[in-house]
Amino acid sequence: MTAVPDSISARLARLAEEPHSTAVVRCSGPVSAEGVTAAQLLDGCRRIADALRAAGVRSGDRAVVMTRDAYQLVACSYALTSLGAVPVLIEPRAEVRRCLDEVAPGVFIGEPLAHVARRALGWGRGHVRTALVTGRGFPGQAHLLGRHLPSAAPDGTGPAPRVPEPRPEDLATIAFTSGSTGRPLGVEYAHATLAGQLTALDAVLRTRADDVLLSCFLPFAALGPLLGVTTVAPQVDHLAPARTPPGHLVGPLLQHGATVLLGSPAVLGLIAGHCARRGLTLPSVRRVLSFGTPLRPRLAEALTKALPAGAEILSVHGATECLPVAAIDAEQSRVLRVQPPPGHSGTCLGRPLPGVEARVLDADATGLGEIAVAGPVVSPGYHARPEATAAVRTRADGTLWHRTGDLGRVDEAGRLWYLGRKAHLVTGEDFTLTTEDVEATADTAAGVRRTALVGVGPAGRQRAVLCVEPERAARRDAVVSALRTALRDHPHARRIGTVLFHPRFPTDLRHHSRIDRVRLAARAAEGKPW
Structure with missing residues (x-):
């Protein structure tokens, strides 16, 4: 029988070699653990x-x-x-x-x-x-x-x-997608898949013997001990992560001296906001990992104010079917957003992680196409859904690739650029807009928390609508003026026919970070804010 390299059994055996080390910290409230x-x-x-x-x-x-x-x-x-x-x-x-x-x-x-x-x-x-x-x-x-x-x-x-x-091919677990971009699907992980994901996560976390991980996503807590790191699991509201009392996150972080912080942008925003309001800093944290949706510069800046000098903030990209895929330092991402290489726009995701391959399929003349991933982190397929598996699998150059549904490009340095979901393209009679191309610029406007570009009407004859979620204290006229300034030189700004304000975007259930564009588009079709 072929052994699985760095399998769960091998990692559990290593865990047994440190019997007195703290493996998991279960928290209840801001201090109890x-x-x-x-x-x-x-x-x-x-x-x-x-x-x-x-x-x-x-x-x-x-x-x-x-x-x-x-x-x-x-x-x-x-x-x-x-x-x-x-x-x-x-x-x-x-x-x-x-x-x-x-x-x-x-x-x-x-x-x-x-x-x-x-x-x-x-x-x-x-x-x-x-x-x-x-x-x-x-x-x-x-x-x-x-x-x-x-x-x-x-x-x-x-x-x-x-x-x-x-055995490498043995089924290890089934994890359902959140259903934020369609019906939930059961993603199969073979033991070889889990081993590949753990190896890739080792490369991202780069943990040391004395590290303490605060994981704000409960399923990841099951991986923490296998990664050889003390894992603190705060009492997150898993039915609505963005409504978690921030003290339930910051309290355990400070109490246990967490050195690595992992969470979605929505949860990291709670931590940054709480620290700003209370004048708190997080002196023990040396690395922050954001996942679920690309990290925006404004949130990275807010986090930086609470972190010690030299702390690193990483935006990690992946999906339930292939996690993780790529990672990029927030500061590098900010610089590339301001000065992208010629022919590139949107959000840079960084280079694929060791052992992971990524390429763009069906690219147009500008290099824009669907991001596909290959390597040990990729799931074998969806449980009991062979037609869904077949729809996202492509063989090219002797390699089986997983189509992610994400649009993007690859630059000359081998970095991935994200332009949004393929299903969220906005297509008019004489234009095609990717969401991230517009939103990455619009989100830089003062007073804007985030934006979402949606199409209203049938594909090919859509009207482009920019939905805006403003900061709480922002005045609407000031936000409109800031948007005009931010988008003034954008080549596709003139295609935006309407701007609608929404006090709070509907988001996915799992991370409260991915925008529910279907619901937004339905409201935009009525010409109403949320």
Whole structure:
């Protein structure tokens, strides 16, 4: 059997070599937290694996894991992996019932609230045969919701779980897309995929032995211990990340001296705003990783004010199907935005990470085309959706490429330039506009928080509408004047027929950072603000 290079089992074995190191810190509120050592985590994984085996969970079983507790998510995911079962991660706000019908999971693991929703809304009905509950138990729970799993971190005196070495092609997990650009799809990760993603993340994080990672995205907390870094999981409002009390983020960061901060622009904006209002700084942070959507210069500038000199801010690009792909330093991105190479516009994403290949397919005369990715970070495909998989796969020059749906170019230095989503092109009778080309310039206007270019009308005869979300205290007439100035020399500014103001853009469920342009376009068609 061919071994998986740097597999989960190999990384868990390395974790066991540092039994007294803190693996996960589960937070509750701005200061309360519980540290879990590597020995405790591995002991807990084994105990949960024993309970899963006793409940009838077997190799190959697909098991939904739905809990907001970082330790329980990590321990249950590792325990399932040790049994050869397949964890399934899904947004609790997505089309859960349809997604579960597609996956047909035999096992459902979750906190009591998730099981209440499962029973009330019919999640997994006809498929789930084993229901297991995390968190505190209560009388009658086994009859009402399911058998209780050991949820408290043990003392760590027990042995680690035995994790067999997987085959590269074995299915490791299924993670659903958020559905922000269409129906949620179950993305399959083989063990080789996860190993490739972890290796690429090593290159981005560049962690040291004493690093502490504050992960503001719960699923990433499951990867932190495998990356060999103490992972602090703050109490983020996972149903609405942008509404998380900022003290729940900054408090744990300061308390545990986080050196690496990871989050979406929406969450990083909460941290930057809180620090500005309270006059706080983040002296321990040396690297910030922003993901979910390209980082805008204004947010990078606000973060810089709270960080020590020399701290690095990286904008990381990728998707559920291929993560991560590329990364760029925020300062370099700002300079390139002001002085792009000839023939380039939009937002520079940086060079592909080691082991990742990227190219542009179906390019026009200007080099604009669809960004495609190849390499070990790319998912084998979508679960039970062969037609969807076939639609995003292309073979060129002997390599199988994943079409990302992103439009872009590659410059002479090998850097990727992002011009927006292919599905969001605005096409008029005599023009075609990419969203990022216009928005990257419009977003620099004073008083503008962000903008969104949408097309109103049928493709080929659309009217270009620029939607504007202003800063809270900005005057509308001043913002309009600033927009005129910012777009004065833009070659496509004259194509913008209407400007509409919206107090708050609708965004995706997962990161609260990607703009829901379909809803914006529907409102723009009515000529109304949100």
